Each structure stands twice: as C-alpha cells, then as structure tokens.
Amino acid sequence: MQELYRMIPKVDIFLQKKAMQALIGEYGRNSVTEALREALAGLRRQAEQLEKGTVARAEQLENGAAAEAEQPEREQFIREIETMEESVKRILVRKQSCRFHHVINATGTVLHTNLGRAPLAQEQVFRLEEKLQGYSNLEYDLCRGKRGERYSHFEELLIRLTGAEAAVAVNNNAAAVLLTLSALSAGKEVIVSRGELIEIGGKFRIPEVIEQGGAVLREVGTTNKTHREDYARAVNEHTGAILKVHTSNYRIQGFTESVPVTELTGLGVPVIEDLGSGVLVNLETFGLEHEPTVQEAVRSGADVVCFSGDKLLGGPQAGIIAGKKELIGRIKTHPLMRAVRIDKFTAAALEMTLQEYEKAPDAVWERIPVLRMLKQKQPQLRDRAVRLRDMLLAQAEKAELEGWRLEILDCCSQAGGGSLPGQELPSAAMVISGTAAGMPGAEQLQERLRFLETPVIGRIARDKLWLDMRAVFEEELPILAAELAEVMTGQRKDAREK
Numbered sequence: 417m418q419e420l421y422r423m424i425p426k427v428d429i430f431l432q433k434k435a436m437q438a439l440i441g442e443y444g445r446n447s448v449t450e451a452l453r454e455a456l457a458g459l460r461r462q463a464e465q466l467e468k469g470t471v472a473r474a475e476q477l478e479n480g481a482a483a484e485a486e487q488p489e490r491e492q493f494i495r496e497i498e499t500m501e502e503s504v505k506r507i508l509v510r511k512q513s514c515r516f517h518h519v520i521n522a523t524g525t526v527l528h529t530n531l532g533r534a535p536l537a538q539e540q541v542f543r544l545e546e547k548l549q550g551y552s553n554l555e556y557d558l559c560r561g562k563r564g565e566r567y568s569h570f571e572e573l574l575i576r577l578t579g580a581e582a583a584v585a586v587n588n589n590a591a592a593v594l595l596t597l598s599a600l601s602a603g604k605e606v607i608v609s610r611g612e613l614i615e616i617g618g619k620f621r622i623p624e625v626i627e628q629g630g631a632v633l634r635e636v637g638t639t640n641k642t643h644r645e646d647y648a649r650a651v652n653e654h655t656g657a658i659l660k661v662h663t664s665n666y667r668i669q670g671f672t673e674s675v676p677v678t679e680l681t682g683l684g685v686p687v688i689e690d691l692g693s694g695v696l697v698n699l700e701t702f703g704l705e706h707e708p709t710v711q712e713a714v715r716s717g718a719d720v721v722c723f724s725g726d727k728l729l730g731g732p733q734a735g736i737i738a739g740k741k742e743l744i745g746r747i748k749t750h751p752l753m754r755a756v757r758i759d760k761f762t763a764a765a766l767e768m769t770l771q772e773y774e775k776a777p778d779a780v781w782e783r784i785p786v787l788r789m790l791k792q793k794q795p796q797l798r799d800r801a802v803r804l805r806d807m808l809l810a811q812a813e814k815a816e817l818e819g820w821r822l823e824i825l826d827c828c829s830q831a832g833g834g835s836l837p838g839q840e841l842p843s844a845a846m847v848i849s850g851t852a853a854g855m856p857g858a859e860q861l862q863e864r865l866r867f868l869e870t871p872v873i874g875r876i877a878r879d880k881l882w883l884d885m886r887a888v889f890e891e892e893l894p895i896l897a898a899e900l901a902e903v904m905t906g907q908r909k910d911a912r913e914k
C-alpha cells in the first residue's frame with residue numbers, strides 16, 4: 417500500500433505537466449486544482465483497495481504468486497497516473513455541463529419554467545447580439561439629443577399593440593403586480609374574489625402580494641361564485657382598487673360564476689387585471705381554446721393590465737403594465753420602480769419581440785417560437801419524430817443500435833408555465849427503450865443525455881424515454897440525432913463513468 421501511495425505524485429507536480437497547463441488555460445487554476453484533488457482522492461481509494469486485495473491474497477498464496485495475480489491491476493493503476501489529465505478533464509467537463517447551457521427541450525412543454533420559458537429564435541438572438549455590443553442608447557433619446565427613458569423603446573409599440581393609453585415594463589409579472597398594487601393602493605383595501613386568490617409557482621400568492629404592497633385584502637364572494645353585487649357592496653372610501661386575477665394554472669369547473677371586468681368599471685375605483693400570460697393574438701386561429709387577449713382586457717375597461725413577457729407573448733422575462741396614462745404615471749414614479757426596472761438586455765429583446773407583432777401580425781405564428789410550437793399539429797410532429805429516427809439510423813450502423821427499440825408514438829404535450837391549463841395538445845414522440853437484458857433503463861439513458869455537450873431533457877413514462885417533438889427546434893434535429901447516436905452506440909459513456 418505504501419508503495420502504491422508513493423507512486424501518486426503531489427498536486428504541484430501534476431499541475432506543472434503540460435497537459436494540465438493546457439487545462440488551466442481553458443478552465444482556470446482553481447477549478448483544475450479542485451478537479452485534480454477529486455481525481456487523486458479516487459486514486460488513493462484505488463490504492464487502498466488494491467492493497468487490501470494483496471493482503472488477502474498473500475494470506476492464501478505465497479507472496480510471489482500474489483504479486484503476479486495483481487500485476488494487471490497495478491499496471492492499470494500506473495496507466496491511470498500517467499493519464500491523469502484525462503480523468504481531470506472528465507471531471508471538469510462534467511462540472512461544466514451542469515452550468516448555464518443551451519439544452520434541447522424534448523419534454524413537450526413549450527413554456528417550461530425550469531428550461532427558461534419562452535425561447536427566442538436563433539435569428540432574434542443574432543440581431544440582439546448586434547444591438548448589445550458596446551454601448552447603447554438605453555436612456556438617451558437619439559432624436560432629441562438628450563436624456564431619454566428606457567421604456568421609450570417599447571412604450572409606443574405597446575400602446576399601439578394593446579390599445580392602452582400608456583405602458584411600462586419591469587423585471588417580471590410578479591414585480592409588475594406588486595409594483596402596481598404598491599403604487600395604486602398602499603394603505604387601502606384591495607378587493608379580490610375568493611375564486612381568484614391563487615398561488616402560482618415560487619411562492620407568489622395573491623394575498624401575500626397584496627400585503628407586501630402595503631394594502632389590505634378584502635375578499636368577496638365564494639370559491640366558485642362571485643357576483644357583481646359582492647364587489648359593489650365591498651367598495652367604500654377605503655378601497656384602493658379591485659384586482660382581477662386570471663386563474664392561470666388551474667380551472668374551476670361546474671357551478672361557477674365570475675364577474676367580467678366590463679361590469680366592474682362603473683364602481684368608481686380602479687380595476688387592475690393580472691392576466692398572467694398575456695397573449696396578443698387570438699389562439700383560436702389555430703384551434704386552441706380562447707385565452708383572453710391583452711387587447712380584450714384593455715377594451716373591456718380595465719384601468720391597468722399586467723402580464724408576463726415570457727409566457728404566451730413569447731419574449732424575454734418581463735412584466736408589462738399597460739393602462740390609463742395617469743395611473744401608469746403614478747406607477748412609473750413609485751420608488752419601487754427603480755428596484756424592479758427592466759435591464760438593457762431585456763429591454764432590447766422585448767422591443768424586438770414586440771416589433772415582430774407590429775411588423776407582420778400574421779407572421780408571428782411562424783416567427784415567434786412559442787406560437788409556432790403551440791400551433792403545430794400532430795401529423796407535423798409525427799413527421800419530425802420520423803425524421804429524427806431516420807437521421808439517427810443514418811448516423812449509426814444497424815448492429816451498433818442492437819438492443820434498442822425506437823418507436824414513433826402519439827402523446828400529449830402542454831403549453832406549461834401556468835398557461836392554457838387543462839388543454840392537452842396532441843403531439844408525437846420518438847420513444848427509446850432497451851429490449852435486451854443489461855441495456856440502460858430510461859432513467860439511466862436520461863442521465864446520459866443530461867451530460868451531453870448539448871444536454872437533452874426528455875420525459876420518462878412507462879419505463880421508456882419519450883422525446884416529444886413539440887418544443888424541439890427544427891435546427892436542433894441533427895444535433896439531437898448525432899448525440900443520440902453517440903450515447904446509444906456507446907461511443908460516449910456517461911461522463912460520470914470512468
């Protein structure tokens with residue numbers, strides 16, 4: 417044991433090796449040192465085990481025979497010391513692969529909150545890159561040559577697209593709702609129907625947001641039914657606003673009633689509507705269920721409408737507030753505004769997304785990835801799954817794929833992100849499973865796919881890995897096929913394995 421231990425050089429000696437220096441150039445000294453320590457710990461454990469084996473054997477055999485029996489293992493051990501940089505690199509690559517990454521979304525969920533919600537199109541990202549090089553006129557009015565507003569870049573667009581008098585955008589919709597409540601109803605009562613006291617993910621709960629905004633919640637109606645009379649009776653001199661909340665992530669069905677905004681506008685207090693996922697187009701156009709649009713909310717008389725930038729709108733994470741000029745003015749000058757203001761990357765991306773809607777309203781169904789993905793019909797997705805399978809088969813020898821079954825199966829995907837709850841979107845998947853004993857199971861296969869250069873996230877059901885085609889970009893298909901070929905033919909073992 418002593419002998420094997422002594423064979424392992426010290427960290428400093430390793431770091432001086434040329435191959436290690438190259439890794440340091442690529443990953444930085446601290447990461448390489450840390451990875452090296454991890455690899456060395458593995459070697460020490462191995463030395464220990466080898467030694468235990470030697471002792472055990474030595475008790476049974478004469479010393480010479482024992483040494484002989486362990487010779488191949490010792491040689492392997494020495495080889496590993498000599499090729500230490502490979503183990504270190506493997507560790508670094510594995511760690512790297514867990515960082516912020518482009519991933520292929522084969523879950524079928526279009527607005528997957530864990531996967532960054534609305535994706536931008538490649539071409540949009542290129543255009544953004546241009547805008548974001550160096551400085552920009554974020555808060556400088558180029559036409560007038562003086563200080564401008566960061567909202568100015570998209571306020572006009574929002575006004576034209578939504579029909580509202582004024583608009584502003586902040587970091588996200590949660591911030592938009594909090595800011596709106598703070599600016600318009602701090603110290604006052606906010607009336608909400610009991611059927612709309614929702615919680616969405618990440619601890620965003622309407623009662624608590626109202627409290628945070630410095631207002632007092634005034635509940636009216638019941639869980640399933642609220643009438644105009646309930647609101648009317650609750651309005652008094654302490655009322656700051658009526659808040660309507662779109663129940664984005666669940667549905668109440670059956671004996672239900674809620675009051676449309678049109679019936680609440682005459683009560684003498686501002687009506688705020690949290691639309692959740694703001695959509696600017698009519699989803700029925702492509703056979704989806706109707707989702708209230710921002711334009712409809714504005715037209716129905718809501719004084720302020722709040723919605724997300726990265727849900728059905730298909731843009732960057734943002735919260736948009738559109739409404740009456742006087743109220744938006746109060747919101748813009750509220751101290752909280754500065755804390756939740758939109759950053760320049762988002763401002764640029766939001767402007768670009770809104771321009772798509774302005775330039776060619778019909779083309780958004782192709783140009784905004786979220787809308788294109790939602791619009792796709794099952795035959796189209798089946799066709800994509802078949803093409804993926806063909807590409808995969810073209811990459812790998814038939815014999816190499818032995819033991820795997822590839823099926824093209826129908827399935828259901830969803831909009832996600834708390835949008836279009838309960839709506840199932842007929843989709844199709846390429847489904848992978850092992851047929852022979854000893855083949856990796858669905859979990860294991862998914863794990864390998866997570867550690868690829870472009871990680872792939874699928875769905876596991878009935879012990880098979882489902883790669884739903886709805887949220888896979890056409891241009892990702894060749895990468896996906898090549899990576900699957902790599903994993904399935906075993907050229908690339910799980911980066912975690914040795």
Ligand SMILES: *Cc1c(COP(=O)(O)O)cnc(C)c1O
Pocket residue numbers: 588589590591593616620661662663664665690691692693723724725726734735833834
């Ligand atoms: C999603 C959602 C929010 C929060 O929006 P973010 O942009 O995620 O902050 C708020 N209210 C409703 C009704 C929502 O659906």
